[in-house]
Amino acid sequence: MPRTLDPAAHAIRRDAFVGAAERLIRSKGYEQLSIQEILDELGASKGAFYHYFDSKAALLEAVVDRMADDALETVAPLVGDPQAPALAKLQGVFGGIARFKSERLELVLALLEVWLSDDNAIVREKLRRIVVRRMGPVLAVILRQGAAEGMALVSSPEDTARVLASFIAGASEAAVELYVERQAGTVSFAVVERTLGAYAAAFERILGLPPGSRVFLSGETLHPWYD
Structure with missing residues (x-):
């Protein structure tokens, strides 16, 4: 049976990545920012990141x-x-x-x-x-x-x-x-x-x-x- 997507939970998780990226871009700049640093900030996996964004540019x-x-x-x-x-x-x-x-x-x-x-x-x-x-x-x-x-x-x-x-x-x-x-x-x-x-x-x-x-x-x- 396929898993049902919870739109509210999906939006919250996606927004957490956006918020972390914004904080890190403020402090160190976009070019110096790595996806791994965002993952470390949130304690998230690469799979979770790529579920929402296909690249750093998309983020x-x-x-x-x-x-x-x-x-x-x-x-x-x-x-x-x-x-x-x-x-x-x-x-x-x-x-x-x-x-x-x-x-x-x-x-x-x-x-x-x-x-x-x-x-x-x-x-x-x-x-x-x-x-x-x-x-x-x-x-x-x-x-x-x-x-x-x-x-x-x-x-x-x-x-x-x-x-x-x-x-x-x-x-x-x-x-x-x-x-x-x-x-x-x-x-x-x-x-x-x-x-x-x-x-x-x-x-x-x-x-x-x-x-x-x-x-x-x-x-x-x-x-x-x-x-």
């Missing part, structure tokens, strides 16, 4: 997915607030996610190392797709409301959301490159602000928002990373 994707879950959970009350206008929701979502990342600096910096490694091109593309896949539906909800409120240039919220999610992924890559250059002292904060400000202005133009709407980023979100 990393799960870590990023959980981080996305947690980030979006922090802004979910605002997104679902029937009293908040769409523009305020856009501002709040991007501001909230920026604060979320700042509060998890060690993990974010460890993930940046993965992003920057030439050996992780496939992983990098998968992480980019996670950003697009997770942000798209959230943006679509807000843009549907924006269209109802008369937000200019939002005739197809779902299509516009997909465009913006891909745009955000591209802007994130530029932000990572600027972070590295800023750490090396090869660019000034003014250059960072001007470059990412151009992305913010393009974001506003896509939606037909007034210049300076401060939807996509603000000086407050840049300073913790680039000062």
Whole structure:
């Protein structure tokens, strides 16, 4: 008789691997982390690990997915607030996610190392797709409301959301490159602000928002990373 899978127990065991990986990535980085260290952390077997993940990279994707879950959970009350206008929701979502990342600096910096490694091109593309896949539906909800409120240039919220999610992924890559250059002292904060400000202005133009709407980023979100 085949064994019946308990979905709740399965999710708990899988989440334990994700949690252990996140802790170890924070403390020592992804590249230096071995699967054996995760097994030792949990007292688990290789068979148990490969039951849930087919590789270390698959586990990393799960870590990023959980981080996305947690980030979006922090802004979910605002997104679902029937009293908040769409523009305020856009501002709040991007501001909230920026604060979320700042509060998890060690993990974010460890993930940046993965992003920057030439050996992780496939992983990098998968992480980019996670950003697009997770942000798209959230943006679509807000843009549907924006269209109802008369937000200019939002005739197809779902299509516009997909465009913006891909745009955000591209802007994130530029932000990572600027972070590295800023750490090396090869660019000034003014250059960072001007470059990412151009992305913010393009974001506003896509939606037909007034210049300076401060939807996509603000000086407050840049300073913790680039000062």
